[in-house]
Amino acid sequence: MRFGVLGATQAYAADGSVLPVTGVRLRALLVLLLLDADRTVTPQRLTDGVYGDRPPEQAANALQSQVSRLRRSLPGVPIEFGPAGYRLAIDRQRVDVHRFTALAEAGRAALAAGDPAGAAALLRDALGLWRGEPLADVTVAPFAAAEAARLRQARLAAVEDRVEAELALAPAAAPLIAELRDLVAAHPLRERLHGLLMRALHGAGRRAEALAVYADARRVLAEELGTDPSAELVALHTALLRDDAAPPARLPSPLTSFVGRDGECGASGSCSARRGWSPCTDRAAPARPGWPPPSPPATTARCAWWSWPLSHPGRR
Template identity: 50%
Template sequence: MRYSVLGPTQVHTADGRPVALGGARLRALLTALALRADRAVPVATLVAEVWPDDPPADEIAALQALVGRLRRVLGREAVASGPGGYRLVAAVDDVDARRFERLAGEGVRALDTGDQAQAARLLDEALGLWRGPAVADLPDRTAEAARWEARRLDARRARFRAALALGEAASVLPELAALCASHPLDEPLQALRIRALRATGRAAEALASYESFRRALADSLGTDPSAELRALHAELLAQEPAAPAPVSVKAPVPPPAVRPGNLRARLTSFVGRDQDIARLQEDLRGSRLVTLLGPGGAGKTRLSQEAAERAADAGAAWPDGVWLAELAPVTDPDAVPETVLGAVGARETVLRGAGAEGLRTTDEPLGRLVEHCASRRLLVILDNCEHVVGAAAELVDVLLARCPGVT
């Protein structure tokens, strides 16, 4: 069995078939056991996590009955019992959260030893396991979810470090900017954004970003940036303009056009699924809204990006690029428009339009997003949106209605 708790709790057989789970209590019990896979969990701990606010009168009997229901779903041998409590019989890699920990740890170690390509591969695989908010089915999930979100943020920081080392600053900058906006006092993230801006030749923006962060630290915490970040600031101030390139007697070869968008460069080849790719490309040619469904881990993210990239290479009508909006870290549906706005590189844009009362400024994120996209032809991929599907659907409805060049 494969157990998934980085998002709504799910179970799949070894060959990928989903296993139907019961109600909220059963999913909470499975989540609590899966987080401690192959370790005995005391009865008191399980009762506290399944019934945090209203424990049953006979806790032991109620838990025994719930364990019995879980065994009927998973098989009796899947949940062992003993003096120490109940234990989910599963290997570490059978639980997505534990697999994430292993892959992320290996990725960070690879990064520290200078193997950036291996680090990127491992970290991408780790981060790809997330399907939504962690431990979503625990009734009182705040503390546990915060721990897992902190580990995820560590992995994302490491992935950005690998991207910068691999020369991918331009492709990750929109995602990095959006993450910095949601963590305005996270100095490692802000430093990564400043480095990415410098690497893409945007030194003035890098200096402005440093100054904005310095003021935020002073206003919120009464402190200054670290010595490391101040040193980076000094490097930016001392940076000299690049010397002009020597004149060549030969006609220069024009550089390849840089396609707008924020899709990351692929570190591995994409083998197989040609029929799926062809079907998706056909759908994209004929429809402005295409939805890809499937269980967690089926490869929807990679398939969607591969199909979009190939369609763009084949001359599809998106001259303004292909943009990926990653919604997995979004926990508040109201934050969906702001996240997509940052993903398409429009967060800092000042937008104006003529209304009934003349010139006005649009400050509301969805309005800013519409004005940014209204005159553009682009493809937007909304990835991992099932946990905020209502807000995502409303956003899509508005974009399709008011932005005729958006797919």
């Protein structure tokens, strides 16, 4: 059996036949169990995820009824009930999102270990599991927006790692430059993408364009977050100014987990909303007016609408 949530919800029997799961609430229940496959999910979490803030009067009975329907839709799939809640007792690697996570983490580890070829292969396999927008057919479920945002950011981090691996293999690859320009345009507050584009342009002998990318990044960060580029991006810029043959290899991935925490992200959220952006970065916007703003400490997490708890190699 295998299951998918990186797109529309999918369920396949052992023989490869499709197991139809009809109805938004039933699919939402399945997705919640798949996201925590082989782990116990409390009845309260399932009820909140299926019914939101308007549960039926007999919520426990209604949930039991939905679970019974799901069992009939997925014959042979063990949905166990215990004192703490329900558990979909399957191998997590049978679910595309968990397979993606494992491959992306392996690719990131290979990249950190100095194996860009192995990293690129693993990350391509991970990204190949995506079939479209995550949780595409349960978007109205109460949990879907935050969960889909987290997954999109995990995918973007894997794309960055894949590009970095491919950049190490072919520093002057024109397709990478084109892809990175599109990514920077879509995520203008994400410093790692700016850094990768700068390195790609430098590798192609286009130093002036690489320096212009830094100037654009500095301007956007100042206008939208009221902050300066990170120390890593500044170091890369300095290396390009010196025209070093081998500029710094990488910028760290963001380490924040601010998904759905609008109250804590009002500063960057409001400035990003003016342009309709969905930024992911790793330093907080200043809490008070004034230019230039005070520099935040190195450990401060940069605030964003959407981010995710994702460790950078060597920083657990």
